[in-house]
Amino acid sequence: MTSVHPRALDFPQPFLDGVIPDEAELTAGERVEAGKSYGFFTDTTLCIGCKACEVACKEWNNLPADKDRMTGDSYDNTGALSAHTWRHVAFIERIGRRGGDSTTMPPYQSNWLMMSDVCKHCHNAPCLEACPTGAIFRTEFDTVVVQTDICNGCGYCVPACPFGVVEVSDQDGKAHKCTLCYDRLKGGLEPACAKACPTDSIQFGELSGLVTRAQTRVFELHAQGQPAAYLYGAPETPGATGGLDWLNCFFLLTERPEVYNLPAAPSRAANRVRPALAAGLATAGLLTLAAAALMRGGRA
Amino acid sequence: MPQWDLANADCIVVMGSNMAENHPIAFRFVMQAKTRGATLIHGDPRFTRTSAMADIYAPVRAGSDIAFLGGLIRHVLENDLWFREFAMSFTNLSTIIHEGYRDPEDLDGHFSGWDEDEQTYLADTWQYEGQHVPSSLAEHHVLTTESFAEEVRDMSEGPPPNDPSLQHPRCVYQILRRHYARYTPDMVERVTGCPRDVFAKVADALCRNSGRERTTGFCYAVGWTHHSTGVQIIRAAAILQALLGNVGRPGGGILALRGHTSIQGSTDIPTLYDMLPGYLPQPHAFKPHATLKDYLATEQSPTGWWFSFPDYAVSLLKAWYGAAADEAGDFGYSWIPKMVGDHSQLPMTMAMADGVLRGLVVLGQNPVIGGSNSRLVQEGLGRLEWLVVRDFTETETASFWYAGDPVRNGGLQPADIATEVFLMPASITGEKAGSFTNTHRLVQWHEQVVDSPGDSRSETWFVYHLGRRLKELYAGSDRARDQPIQALTWDYPVEARRQEPDAEAVLKEINGYRVADGALLSSFKDTRADGSTACGCWIYSGVFPREGFNKARERRPDGPDGPGMHLGWAFAWPNNRRILGNRASADPDGRPWSERKRLMWWEPAEGRWVGADEIDFEETKAPDYRPDWSGNVKGMEAIGGHEPFIMIADGRAALFAPSGLEDGPLPTHYEPFESPIHNPLYKAQSNPAAKLWPRLDNTYHDEADPRFPHVLTTYRLTEHHSGGSPTRSVPVTAELQPEGFAEIPSELAQRLGIRSLDWVVLSTLRGEVQTRALVTDRLRPFRVDGRVVHQIGMPWHFGWEGYATGDIANVLTSIVADPNTSMHENKALTCALRKGRLKEVRR
């Protein structure tokens, strides 16, 4: 038996007065509250590669469609996460010469892997650390957002990201990436991709609950004959390396991370570009202290 | 079965459907079932996104599904795995068939009754012994020799002959066993290409998950219907499900996954040539339909629910012709046009090309993309006198005269094409109010929220105002032939601003009302054959049961406490029933088969059926009710309390179908009309009764024609919709699959030197297309009847309009059809493949 959330029964009218208050509670079982940590648990074993996430994201965030040629790479025609594609579904075919037999496989998409990739909203976010203007900041929902009204398009965040997520748009010259639908969270709405996802491969929620849910899922999959399932990016799992601590957006995978084009051991940019960062901080240091003083003064 | 009920299944077999791609939200419930431990099986020629999620993927060569399902039926019967208590009471397993019946076993692939001259079957020998069985389908008339019906009893004159011991050589059980004896696992492998061990896994999972405690659901789509044997493929699944007890029960059943938002509604309230609303047959010039009396006498079933046929037919005439429909004038019956043959879309194509059909109104359809033999479709459009296309954008059907195949490649100029073309902007959902009926019969209202742009209007507007103008043009006529348009009731209130008619007023007419005072009918049980009621579609009666209550508009789902049938969410026909045949969820005595699969049961204290759903049965008919055959019993009196399927004349699932089918009472494997191999099972190569239209502009390939060695199957992608007009016009969906392509198995591609993104040319005798190659190991070569067969797949969404373009797959297909439905066979044909491009200069 399937059912809707009990609060759905409170709105039987054909025309609603407005947004259903705390709609995320109906769609994700979660009330969104400032001060808590939120993220995505993307369970690749439930992904049917429909790309509803890509479309829902572009619809909500008004992102342009800019691909008009097929890539020839399975059913992936958007290619990668970019300034204009904040959810990207990867397709990995595993049959035939690549080793698999189509008629024998462990349960859950083992012969044609699909994974909806997204910004990881790292706990220690290298893009945020690299941003000299403060355009990238950590929101009240513990997500990492580029504020385009501040971003000057310097592009420091781009190489800083160990996942290749951030990109500077050729349209407005500013850095763009997933905001975890910052505006929607402020309105109590589930992020667009997770809300649309037909099979709940993308689950949105408060981080500790999500991690628990994901760990349970791994156990279940092991019991159901999919022993390869593991988490990537949850605390103390592969992907949560190199000083990132953990990824607010983490994944359940059944193959090595590289198969999905994820780094096996991502690390903070600080480990890689420390000298550059130091130079940047030095030049900005005086300004920073001056500004801090000015702010204190302003409050007094 | 409602889609959400799939979550209650213990096993789900998806065949003839790429469900995850084409019905992702329905697949949501499949994944919910799977997460709870259900087994998911996908049988398909291609390894798709559905296969990727399956526990068992069974490769089945395109067009060999009956061999596969027949093998499963044999497995169930020979290993005695069928659900005895269910099948003995709820199916015609023990019924005895006419002594003249001969099986394809005996006649090299033909059934008895084949008329070689007419190329059709007569159904005399398929009947019950000594009894004439009307069909439960829209057409209840049975095609038998003229004297036959008079020689035998009708169904009201006694119970069907049966042998509960199942020993009679002509009882259905024994016929089934003989018929499927040759569908052994070896034969299944030889015909379908599915390895024996995989077939065994499927058979085991299916049977293990059927019975008192467990149920299996089947899901299919056009992968089953688009064959010259389409109806029989679905029949084979129905036989399996009835034998295994998976009908009318939670998580059981067969779910047809249909492709357009109201394709079910447009079948129920048919914009189809052969039916009137509510599955009443369109009168036929060559059937005993001359007068209303003849029509009712022919189509009224003496037993079962269709005994009420006259109530529905006369109420429809009253709805259409109002006061002009009086008893003396046969309620206007003669005004209903009679058909003289097959007037479906396939022959319509040729009627255009031949100048018979002169003026065509196309409403939200794109036949240049979706119609078989697209080049012939385009030539046909060019021979119309006038064409109206109503759509939200310029479709290929609208722009054929300057951008189509005959102009680009056929040497024609627009100046050579005389068709007068109107392209009219149409409103879409959100811009008009009305109801859609979804794939599980749920009638859901949608509101008007915004205005459509500019001169865009709803079809309600277009048809209403066209009719109004025509009534004015015909107002002064005194010719008899113009009476129907004059008599047609056509007074729907319109709103002031755009003169849009009130869609709820139309729905009320569909629902039905009492003629005397206009009071709305609460159910089809209120309809009468005496002219006192009007009802536009009897099965929808109850959707608007009283003023101010449009049940299709209701939005009251069940919460977590259940019961989960969501009776307060919209309206399901008939009578808000969510699971058809749900009487079968209880045993013959009316008790639930098991606690786990409880749905409806007989409550002796209350003297009625109760449970989570609305009962699809007479609410107060006790399980122990038996007809008193000493008298003449009519209608529902003839259906016992233990016979759950009320639309069927004997209340029992027709494992053996004595009537209603043009191509035999039992599903039999025939090769697709175009096949690279000879039929390994019978001498008869393809369905003897298949509909063919051989002509110079619609030529066919011979069996195993070496010029066309590959199997071609056409299909849809999750990123696009059918003819593609909307998704190719929307940038965010267009970019997901931005170009047309053909999927080619790696082995074949290697042999021909083809790599992904190369241009390739596919050809048939109907035409050639060039498209991109997508080389993949997901398409595997099939070893069939001792040789390797390659299958090529080509999505048919593409055309020259929009942001995602490509050649039209249907240029390759031919016009050949299932004899029961006139549905084309675009899932299995043959073709040639080469690397390179067409010579013609392309746009």
Added chain:
Amino acid sequence: MRRRGPVARSRNFFREWSIPRQLAGRDAMAEAARSRMSETLRPRLERADKVGSSICPYCAVGCAQLIYARNGRPIAVEGDPRSPINQGTLCPKGAATLDWMTSPRRLSRVLYRAPHSDRWEERPLDWAMDRIARLVKRTRDETFVERLPDGTVVNHTLGLGALGGATLDNEENYLIKKLFSGGLGAAWIENQARV
């Protein structure tokens, strides 16, 4: 809008620059680093002045949608969380419904192509309706058959057809069948149900 001078701009820069604010001791995970845009950000659904129930116009699964409109224009189409079918979810096609409604390829005027012409011409809706009604009548009158040669009454025309319906409302289908079959006697009435 009044242009801001360099001093105001730099003051603004200091105010919105997050690093000093975070150094100034405000909560790193809160308002300290927010730009003005971030401060004022709200989901655009809240700007809707009309929110109506709808059903997805694509396949037959029947997913419920909510259409959010402002000033008579759609601003968002989302899955309806109340629906027992989709519970707020949508597939890629349904998720793009807003872009269908607002597609740049939509028509808003009647286009007419005269016989043998090589171009479309815009025509008034009323003109088109009048012309189509007259063509329907002409074709019907020229092709109507009351009886077959053997005397069988058929009252039909094989010269007139209607194609389509599976994408349309039940009410629209009903009127199409009623007018074209019951009123005009057209034999060729078909829709996508077979394709």
